[in-house]
Each structure stands twice: as structure tokens, then as C-alpha cells.
Amino acid sequence: xxxxAVIRDEAxxxxxxxxxxxxxxxxxVESYYGMMLSVAQSYVKTRAVAEEVLQDAWLAVLxxxxxxxxxxxxxxxxxxxxxxxxxxxxxxxxxxxxxxxxAPEGEEPAVEPExxxxxxxxxxxxxxxxxxNWSERPEEVILGRETLGVVTEAxxxxxxxxxxxxxxxxxxxxxxxxVCETLELTEGNQRVLLHRARSRVxxxxxxxxxxx
Amino acid sequence: MPHSPLHITCxxxxxxxxxxxxxxxxxxxxxxxxxxxxxxxxxxxxxxxxRKTIDAVGELRAEDVPEETKARLLTAFRDWRRG
Numbered sequence: 224x225x226x227x228a229v230i231r232d233e234a235x236x237x238x239x240x241x242x243x244x245x246x247x248x249x250x251x252v253e254s255y256y257g258m259m260l261s262v263a264q265s266y267v268k269t270r271a272v273a274e275e276v277l278q279d280a281w282l283a284v285l286x287x288x289x290x291x292x293x294x295x296x297x298x299x300x301x302x303x304x305x306x307x308x309x310x311x312x313x314x315x316x317x318x319x320x321x322x323x324x325x326a327p328e329g330e331e332p333a334v335e336p337e338x339x340x341x342x343x344x345x346x347x348x349x350x351x352x353x354x355x356n357w358s359e360r361p362e363e364v365i366l367g368r369e370t371l372g373v374v375t376e377a378x379x380x381x382x383x384x385x386x387x388x389x390x391x392x393x394x395x396x397x398x399x400x401x402v403c404e405t406l407e408l409t410e411g412n413q414r415v416l417l418h419r420a421r422s423r424v425x426x427x428x429x430x431x432x433x434x435x
Numbered sequence: 436m437p438h439s440p441l442h443i444t445c446x447x448x449x450x451x452x453x454x455x456x457x458x459x460x461x462x463x464x465x466x467x468x469x470x471x472x473x474x475x476x477x478x479x480x481x482x483x484x485x486r487k488t489i490d491a492v493g494e495l496r497a498e499d500v501p502e503e504t505k506a507r508l509l510t511a512f513r514d515w516r517r518g
Binding site for chain 1: 444445446447449450452453454457459475476477478480481483484485487488489490491492493494495496497498499500504505508509511512513515516
């Protein structure tokens with residue numbers, strides 16, 4: 224897994240970029256391109272469109288660099304640019320964005336209630352049968368191509384807000400704070416969306432792995 | 436069953452797991468959560484599944500920037516610098 228690069232001295236980098244330092248620009252591209260692509264992909268239907276979004280986003284970044292005041296971090300500023308452009312494209316692509324509301328709706332149990340003992344049982348709320356031990360599975364299975372295909376499919380089918388949050392957190396490697404800031408979510412709502420998204424993906428993995 | 440702060444059910448554990456992993460549980464609730472895991476193999480396995488799920492999702496991380504894309508962006512950067 225390629226790790227998400229962290230730019231430590233953003234202010235210094237911005238200065239170098241403004242001065243036309245190509246090495247600084249390369250650092251920026253290498254550090255954030257993958258993260259930007261993942262975020263864009265969570266808003267639009269295809270990889271090709273996501274790449275187009277990034278082209279526009281990079282131009283917008285360059286055009287805005289002189290006006291960037293550092294009130295947000297460079298990273299969240301760039302993510303916001305990607306999201307704004309991706310939303311416009313996503314709307315044209317008839318993906319149901321911009322989302323009317325990012326706030327989680329209704330109740331959604333992480334695990335089907337039937338898997339727990341009922342109120343009349345001696346151990347109410349406890350498992351009928353334990354979940355399987357995935358640590359006994361070879362890593363090639365858990366992280367293999369077929370399993371990752373199931374994960375991709377599960378993320379694709381998530382409700383919009385959940386898909387965007389899990390993508391930003393677990394694929395793009397953004398912090399909770401960065402997600403809250405760019406999506407204008409409260410900490411609590413961010414966590415609920417992440418929880419539901421991870422729970423649904425886990426359930427999809429379980430269906431796949433337990434059937435195998 | 437009346438809710439006791441010293442006892443949580445497995446059904447409650449699966450709803451708290453994200454808050455726990457995000458270190459968003461108050462210290463006393465985190466302690467109760469961990470205590471439950473110490474005694475409940477089912478929930479320990481469940482939390483392990485959630486961690487493995489997060490790892491698997493992380494594997495979808497985009498690959499390195501294609502050279503062609505990087506070259507194109509550098510051209511855009513040079514054009515921008517020339518204003």
C-alpha cells in the first residue's frame with residue numbers, strides 16, 4: 224500500500240510554488256494526486272471523468288494559489304476545489320449530487336438484529352453465533368483481487384454521503400477534521416456516516432468470505 | 436435489560452466500535468468496551484473484522500501518479516508561472 228504523503232511545511236511549500244519552484248510542484252502532485260483522485264471518484268461515475276475533474280482542479284489550484292491565504296490548510300483547500308468541480312461534473316453525469324444533505328438519516332444497525340439473542344433469552348443482546356475469524360484467513364484472501372472487487376462494489380453501492388466519507392477517510396487518508404471541514408459536517412455526523420459505511424462494507428465482505 | 440454503565444451487550448458493542456476506533460469514547464466507556472472484548476470472543480472477532488475491513492478499503496488507495504499525467508501537470512505549472 225502506498226502511504227499518504229504528508230506535507231509538513233505547507234506555508235514554505237506555498238511560497239516555493241508561488242516562486243515557480245518545479246520541485247515543489249512535483250512534491251505537491253505526488254503527495255496529493257491519489258487523494259484527489261479518490262475524492263473525485265466518490266462524486267463521479269467513472270475513473271475517466273474523475274481524471275478530467277483533476278485536470279480542472281489542478282488548473283484551479285494554480286489559478287488560486289496567489290490568493291490562497293492559509294486560513295484553511297493547503298490540503299483542505301485543494302480537497303474543497305476538487306469537491307466543487309466534481310459536484311458540478313457529478314450533477315451533469317446524473318449521479319445524485321450535489322447531495323441535498325450530508326447528515327445521516329434514520330436508524331441503521333451495523334449488524335442485523337436477528338444475529339443477537341432476544342429479550343426473552345438468558346443473554347439478551349449477545350451473539351447467537353460468533354463472527355468468523357478472519358485472522359485465520361491468508362492475507363492473500365482478505366487483500367486479494369477478488370475481495371477488493373467486493374469492497375469496491377460495496378463502496379460503490381453506499382448512500383452518497385457514506386461513500387464520500389469512507390473514501391476520504393479510509394482511501395484518501397484524510398483526518399476526521401479534514402472531512403468535517405471540507406464537507407461541513409459535525410464531528411458526530413462524520414463518525415456516524417463513517418460507522419455506517421464501514422459496517423456495510425464489513426457486512427459485504429462477510430457475505431463474500433463466509434460464502435467462500 | 437436495564438442499561439448498566441458497567442455492562443454492554445454485543446449488540447451495543449457493534450454500534451460503538453467506530454467511536455472506539457476513532458478514540459471518541461469517553462474514558463469510562465472505552466474501559467467498559469475493552470472489558471467486554473476481554474471476555475467476549477465474538478466481539479473480539481467482530482472488531483478484528485472491522486479492522487481488516489478498514490485495511491482492505493485502504494488497499495484501494497490510488498497508485499502513483501502516471502508519468503504522463505505528471506508531465507502534463509508540470510507543463511501547466513510552467514505555463515502558469517509564465518503567466
